[in-house]
Amino acid sequence: MKAFFQGxxxxxxxxxAALAGNIQAVISQDVKTENFFLAQTPxxxxxxxxxxxxxxxxxxxxxxxxxxxxxxxxxxxxxQALSIQRSGKTATIPLSKIQKVVFKNGSLAYRSxxxxxxxxERDRPTGKSVTWSNIPLNTFTVKNPTQGxxxxxxxxxxxxTAQLLGIQSVARNRQxxxxxxxxxxxxxxxxxxxxxx
Numbered sequence: 167m168k169a170f171f172q173g174x175x176x177x178x179x180x181x182x183a184a185l186a187g188n189i190q191a192v193i194s195q196d197v198k199t200e201n202f203f204l205a206q207t208p209x210x211x212x213x214x215x216x217x218x219x220x221x222x223x224x225x226x227x228x229x230x231x232x233x234x235x236x237x238x239x240x241x242x243x244x245x246q247a248l249s250i251q252r253s254g255k256t257a258t259i260p261l262s263k264i265q266k267v268v269f270k271n272g273s274l275a276y277r278s279x280x281x282x283x284x285x286x287e288r289d290r291p292t293g294k295s296v297t298w299s300n301i302p303l304n305t306f307t308v309k310n311p312t313q314g315x316x317x318x319x320x321x322x323x324x325x326x327t328a329q330l331l332g333i334q335s336v337a338r339n340r341q342x343x344x345x346x347x348x349x350x351x352x353x354x355x356x357x358x359x360x361x362x363x
Contacts, residue, residue: 212322213319213320213321214320214321214330214333215317215318216320216333216337216342217309217315217316217337217342218316218318218342218358218360219276219314219316219341220269220275220308220314220316220343220344221269221270221285221343222273222274222275223235223237223269223270223273224237224250224268224269224270224273225267225268225269225270226250226267227266227267227268228259228265229264234252234257235250236250236251236252237251237252237311237314238267238308238311238314239251239308239311240308241261241306241307242258243306243354246303246351246354247261248267248349251311260351261349262351264349266347266348266349267347267349268346269344269345269346271286272286273285275314275341276313277363278315278341280313283341283363285361290363291362291363292340292362292363293336293340293361294361295359295360295361296333296359297357297359298318298320298324298325298360299324299355299357300324300350300355301324301356301357302354303354303355303356304354305318305319306356306358318358320333336362340363342362343361343362343363344358344360345360346358346359347359
């Protein structure tokens with residue numbers, strides 16, 4: 167009987183060692199993510215620096231009903247202005263004159279890793295649409311105007327801690343693409359409508 171229990175103890179120890187080796191192998195593997203910018207951002211439950219994509223073609227709808235189109239290349243929080251570029255020419259528009267910026271369906275956008283997204287034609291959203299309101303203008307930055315890469319800092323009270331965790335979870339393997347930006351130049355805030363792709 168004693169030999170029987172000794173055999174069981176040896177078997178359990180061998181299995182425990184094998185499991186520990188497998189767990190170590192799984193933990194040490196690289197986790198692949200399509201959103202490299204998010205992967206490089208430290209995890210903080212109180213704030214998220216989120217990479218978002220701005221499609222190439224935007225229509226800037228002015229408060230008087232007119233519109234301009236082009237690629238959004240910058241937003242100046244201090245100067246309260248939006249810069250767009252089309253056919254090599256740059257135009258700067260005061261935010262107080264802008265009703266909204268609408269990014270055209272079918273326009274090319276880029277993921278943080280450089281892969282292309284063509285909204286509406288080839289690619290469809292892979293999650294539900296989100297709206298982030300009252301974002302301070304100085305927390306939105308265009309990082310790479312050529313590929314439409316921007317970063318927005320989200321934190322409470324704009325979004326709750328639970329929402330931050332949900333956004334972070336979605337962004338691990340998907341890219342948020344901006345559909346529309348609305349400006350409140352008096353409060354120096356923006357509202358962003360986006361979809362994950």
